[in-house]
Amino acid sequence: MSLFGDLDGPPAAPPKGPPPPLAERMRPRTLTEFLGQDTIVGQGRALRTAIEGGRAGSLILWGPPGVGKTTLALLIAQHAQLHFQPFSAVLAGVAQVREAVAEAQARRQRDGRGTLLFVDEIHRFNKAQQDAFLPHVEKGDLVLVGATTENPSFAVNGALLSRCRVVPLQPLPAAAVAELVRAALADRDRGLGARELQLTDDAVARLVALAGGDARRALGGLEACAATCLDRDTITPAMVTEAFQHRTLRHDKDGDLHFDLLSALHKSLRNSDVQAAVYWLARALEAGADPVHAARRLVAMAAEDIGLADPLALQVAVAALQAAQFLGMPEARLPLCEAAVYLAAAPKSNAVVAAISAAMAAARDGPQHPVPPHLRNAVSGLARDLGHGQGYVCAHDTAAGVAAMRCLPPELDGQRFFTPGDRGFERKVAERMAENDRLRRGDG
Numbered sequence: 001m002s003l004f005g006d007l008d009g010p011p012a013a014p015p016k017g018p019p020p021p022l023a024e025r026m027r028p029r030t031l032t033e034f035l036g037q038d039t040i041v042g043q044g045r046a047l048r049t050a051i052e053g054g055r056a057g058s059l060i061l062w063g064p065p066g067v068g069k070t071t072l073a074l075l076i077a078q079h080a081q082l083h084f085q086p087f088s089a090v091l092a093g094v095a096q097v098r099e100a101v102a103e104a105q106a107r108r109q110r111d112g113r114g115t116l117l118f119v120d121e122i123h124r125f126n127k128a129q130q131d132a133f134l135p136h137v138e139k140g141d142l143v144l145v146g147a148t149t150e151n152p153s154f155a156v157n158g159a160l161l162s163r164c165r166v167v168p169l170q171p172l173p174a175a176a177v178a179e180l181v182r183a184a185l186a187d188r189d190r191g192l193g194a195r196e197l198q199l200t201d202d203a204v205a206r207l208v209a210l211a212g213g214d215a216r217r218a219l220g221g222l223e224a225c226a227a228t229c230l231d232r233d234t235i236t237p238a239m240v241t242e243a244f245q246h247r248t249l250r251h252d253k254d255g256d257l258h259f260d261l262l263s264a265l266h267k268s269l270r271n272s273d274v275q276a277a278v279y280w281l282a283r284a285l286e287a288g289a290d291p292v293h294a295a296r297r298l299v300a301m302a303a304e305d306i307g308l309a310d311p312l313a314l315q316v317a318v319a320a321l322q323a324a325q326f327l328g329m330p331e332a333r334l335p336l337c338e339a340a341v342y343l344a345a346a347p348k349s350n351a352v353v354a355a356i357s358a359a360m361a362a363a364r365d366g367p368q369h370p371v372p373p374h375l376r377n378a379v380s381g382l383a384r385d386l387g388h389g390q391g392y393v394c395a396h397d398t399a400a401g402v403a404a405m406r407c408l409p410p411e412l413d414g415q416r417f418f419t420p421g422d423r424g425f426e427r428k429v430a431e432r433m434a435e436n437d438r439l440r441r442g443d444g
Contacts, residue, residue, distance in 0.1 A: 008289060024220040025190040028071050034212030036176030036215070037169055046168065054080035058137050058144040058153050060122070066214030069147040070118065072169075077116040078235070082143060083107060085117050097132040104142040106219070115142045122146030123155030130160045137163050171213025178208050180215055181222055192226050198234040206237040210244045222288040261289065262297045265340070269298070270305045274344040281340050282333075291332040295321035299341050306343065307352035309424035316342050347424030355418035362412070367408035404442035 013432040029033040031041055031048060041048040050056045056076045059310065061069040070086075077084040087100055104115035122130070137144050139161075139265035144164060148155055152166050184191040185199055199207075199222075207225075212219035224243035225235045237385075261284040265390035268276035284294055295317070320339035378389030406413060420430040 021220065022184055022191065022223040023216040026184045028068070028075070030280075031075055033180060034068060034071060034075065036213075037072075037173035040167060040169065043074070050310065051079050053074050056080065056162040056369065060146045060148065060153050060156060060164045060166045060408045061169060062150075062166055064171055064214065066211075066216035066218075067169045067172055068215065070120065072167075072183070073116065073118040073145040073147070076143075076145060077118075080114070080116065080143070082114045082116040083116050087117055087119045089119055089121045089129075094129050094132050097129060101132075101136045101141060105243075106142065117144050119144065119146045123148040123150040123152075127157050130157050134159055134163065157162050161345060169253040172215055173213070174208045177211050177213065177215060177218045181207055181218055182224060184219055193342070195229075195231045196225065197229055197232065199227060202237045202363050203240050204233050206240045209248055210240065211384060218263060260418075261287070266293065266297055266301050269301050269340065269344050270348065271349065272346075274341055277340045277344040278337060281336060284334055285329070285336070291324045291329055291336060292321065294336055295339075296331075297325045297354035298336070298343060302343055304344050304353055305350060307349045307350050307426075308429050309351075309421065309426045311425055312341055313346045322384055333422065345401055347426075349421045349423055349426050350434060351395065351419060351421050351426060359417045362415070369411050370408070372409060373404070398439075400439050402436050404440060404441035406440065 008120055019324055031051065034041060039045070041051065047056065056079075059076075061072060063069060074084060076082075083104075085100060087096070100117055104117065107113055117133075119125070133144055136142055146156070146164065152161060156164075159239065181199070181204060185193065185197060187193050207218055210221060221240060221244050222235075225239050228243065229241065230233060261280060262339055265277060265280040265284065281294060285291060299314070299317040299321055302313040306313040316339050322333045323335035327335070373387045374389065374391035376388035378381070378384045383389070383436070391405075394406050395401055395403050397403075408415060418433075420426040422430070
């Protein structure tokens, strides 16, 4: 049985014209050749056992490009002896879904052979299109394997998710990509072995780094290098760089990777790691992220994780945001980097977050205490007759600038919402709070 597509009838004649791309020729033919996903389909793993037994069922394969989603679907079809029917969510609609399902039903009735319907980029289907699969998956008319680069929790509707197991695939580790590259270079039947090209260790490392865990990209880069070489030439790191030109970093402005990069930036800033903060900022910008999005994350971080430990941090972040809006790229990278370095090096405190969270919880969940009469607005005669403003003392009229007057509702007297830390400027805030508390109590 062939790995690729339907096997009804005799083998097709070799196609005329140029050969398929190297990545297609080197597509793994067995689970043993399927590298880099050992946590999912390694020896002894549950999914591998199910695939080998032809019982994998309907799946959603979730992962970035070039990690083996299509190949894994082909291997599942091979082991289950199913007809492999590829289907593009970009090009098809509900009518094409129904047509594919009808063909699967007819095939089962005609020769008893099941169908694996592989839906590439299934996240591009709307709810109605996804729902069209439901009854047929339930009845066993077909096995559905969807591939997506988007988080299925958001991109695939719940009804379909409940009938499919989600299998997350990761970018291939460097060792796996290097092994694939060397195998393609040595394979005389499917790869480049007949040309007897050499690849230095440094060139392999460069190729792996530029591929970014994408097997298709790695093999495409190797093929581009080979196209510029004579047989028996040695491929160098400089040739690899030239073949790749300027690589496109993986980035999806509305998807998980976009938010993962910003999350890495924020958490590196929070952990006072200047080098990591600069790196993740650069990754996001180099991948094409809107610099204003990065600047907004800096502003949020300054308020959330620095607060009053360094009151200038918020000003620096806001200035970077304004500068990014004013300048645009590439100049915006400079104020953003300055702000990232400042924020990462600043003392950290989340006391403000804790304070406003506690106060909002008290306001939301606790009794709605009335405003004490002396703090109410006495703008009319009736209000004054009701005692509004009576007993109020203006702080500016006191020698210390703090009146001996309570401002919380009596029921909350003594409640502590904001508790300053001992880092940076908050030490000074703590001293001032203690003195002001003493003056409000009227203690001398």
